[in-house]
Amino acid sequence: MLALRLTRAARPAVQLRRLLVAAATGGTGFLMLACLGYAMGHPERAGAAALRLAWCTVPFAATVYFALAVARTDPGTRSRPGLSAVGLGPARLMAVSALTTALSCALGSLLALLVFLHLRGDLTGMPFDGAAADFLAADLPLPVPAVLTLLTLLPAAASTTVALSLRPKDPRPAAPGRRGYGRFGAYGQAVARETFGAYGRFGARFGRRTADDAPSPDDDSGRPRPGADRPAAEDTGARPSAEGGGQDSGKGSGKGSGRPAGGRTGETASVAADGAGPVPGGVRDSGTRTPDMAWSDITARPAKDSPVGFPWGVALLTSGLAVQSYAHRSNLVVLTGWLLTATGLVLAAPGLTHFCGRLLQSIRPGALRLLAGRVLMTEATRIGRPLGVVSAVASAGYAMTMLYAGSAPAFGPLTTLGALLVTGCTVATVLTAAVETRQCRADTTAALLRLGAPAGTLRAAAALRAAALLALFAPLTLVVAAVAELPVPR
Template sequence: MLALRLTRAARPAVQLRRLLVAAAAAGTGFLLLSCLGHALDHPEDAGAAALRLAWCAVPLAATVYFALAVARTDPGTRPRPGLSAVGLSPARLMAVSALTTALSCTLGSMLALLVFLHLRGDLTGMPFDGAAAGFLAADQPLPLPAALTLLVLPPATAAITVALALRPRDPRPATPDRRGFGRFGAYRRATARETFGTYGRFGSRVTRRTTAGTDAAGQPGPLRTTGSTDATAQHGAGSTAPSAARTGDPAGDVPTGGTPAGLPWGVALVTAGLAAQSYAGDPAPAPSLAVLLGWLLTATGLVVAGPGLTHLCGRLLQSVRPGALRLLAGRVLMTEATRIGRPLGVVCAVASAGYAMAVLYDDPSPDFGPLTALGALVVAGCTVATLLTAAVEARQCRAETIAALLRLGAPASMLRGAAALRTAALLALFGPLVLVVGALSALPSAR
């Protein structure tokens, strides 16, 4: 009931994103049902039916990835101060997010079932003069348990993924719990040993560090004492950490200014995927399982290397005596490298696969029918929508920084120019990468 109330009270933009998730789940569910119809119409060709079902893993993964991005940006289920007092703990909010995602995907699955039954002629007669009867097995009875099992896959997979990604995490670092013995056998947690007579010395139990502060002009400022204040600051900073940990903030994986460590692994996976595709041979008349595995390895490598490439792009923007515009654009790219880099890697993988297919099949082929077009639309739409959702999430996280810059007198045109510069830099880096990976993927099969 709480999930339904939060879903109904959401803003129009959030409702639109949930409807897009339902549409993606509907497309994926229809593709799964079409595989069932092909298996019913060709019971002797079990290998082709299994291959079609394996290819449905690509739109299913794209739908789940988009549903996770929408769940991360849902403001209705984001932890806020005071919610735990009324029973809305981070664990319960995670459950609400998973349930909301399951409801959206279930709506899409039911829509797919209705469209499938309508095209089969089970509801109001055969539409389109029976044009869809060939691949939907309209002349055979539909096994309802098998159809419902396939339709459960998108909601169940999306809900489990959201629950695992948004589960509450302890923001405190894991430290070894070593117990020592203090004076007169008392237990204590300190690891440093005390010298003789230290306990009774005045001020020995209070750690104080006096440092000279400097102002913005570089002049010496007033002295500040950091003792218990450091602990208070750490406690205050840690109070917001459960929210970031709960929402599955990908930017929390890498500290600000840190370099993502996945670039070498991504390059290795892309190389392995291209090698697997080169040994797969000619994909006609239908792509084999080796081609699918090669494309999956290439796509995984691009996703893993995406944050590192984005961080590198931001570092290149700040090289060779940067001005304020380039410095701001590059620093934002470096900070948001993990949040933006992974969806960029997914879009790069999908675009390179589309370019490779366009190179391999220059003329219209009968193999690319309505089901192939629907699968391509679901995958491309989900990846682009995920990238836009990640960009909106990044802008929401930078809202306080943008407001501070505006209060300091930064012109709005400079902020818009920095955004345009970031977009141009990413296109200049990832655009040729798409063409190179797509050409290398199509080269072994085109020979």
């Protein structure tokens, strides 16, 4: 009920994006139903029917990615202060986003079923003089379980993707590596090695204190500490002085306390920092870490300088290009190579966007270039992935056109519909990502305007970012398309 109310009360721009998701879902669902009709009408061509259904994965993936981009820009499901008090925490808002996406996709699947039944003549008679009877199996009854399975695939995949992408994340940093266990159940990351017998050695647990914070023989509770009543004359070992210079005798060290300044008795053998063994006859100076002090549960995490995934993206991109080069126009191999290339471009695009922002700030930048480059570096992942999808779609279309020029059959209605779906979802995803980036930078833009930054400067920075991205990704798309269409000599 809450998802329905948020869907109804949204602004016109949000409703338009949801209707676009429904339209894309309807088109993809109709393509899958058309593949089912072709398989029913041509049972002897099972391989061709399976290949048609495999090609539907391209508009399927484009539609799911577009639905995710729309869910991320939905203002009704954005976390705000005070919503957790009324039961709308991050988990509840994530569930609302998933349900809203499922409603939009379910509407599109219903429209696809109605159009499919209308073209088959099951509702009002055969339209278009029976032109669609060949690939829709109009004279055969539809298997209801197969139809329901195909129509529920996309809403389930889209809502699951939205739920996984928008799930609440723990703001605390994760512990790097496996947790180790030290003496008496102490846990953390070990820096120094333990030596044999360190567990049972008397006074080993009192080695944490240094000469600067050495306690008095009696603590605040009035109870004497172990070894505090031992006379200073029993200190036979030498220890370093407070200045770190020469060695003092044990007699002078017990003045007023009866205990060495390091917090341990002279009879207690200290353990070397490198774990080589005990150091007889004294204690170490205050700057040396003891084995107990070597266990720490806090490890500094290096800050991320650039988006991850760039090496994997380059590897997948080169693998996809190699597969396409050796495909010899085999449809299934071409599809596999194109999917590898597209995945590689999507993974590598955030790193390329981050690198583009660095280039804008190099060689004595001004305020305009600094602002444009810093925004590109900050929004590299949010902007780069849709640009990678656009680059993959454009390079694949250009390569297909050049590779099959003059030899490919004319595009039919279903092929045209699939191409329009992929292109439309890709362009809409880029525009939606631009809207999301603008929403995320709304506070920063307002702060710059309050500080007196001209609005023309902000528009110029946006134009500079667009020009820099176009100058980087346009040649990359042409290079990938040119390499994909290169013939391999045998």
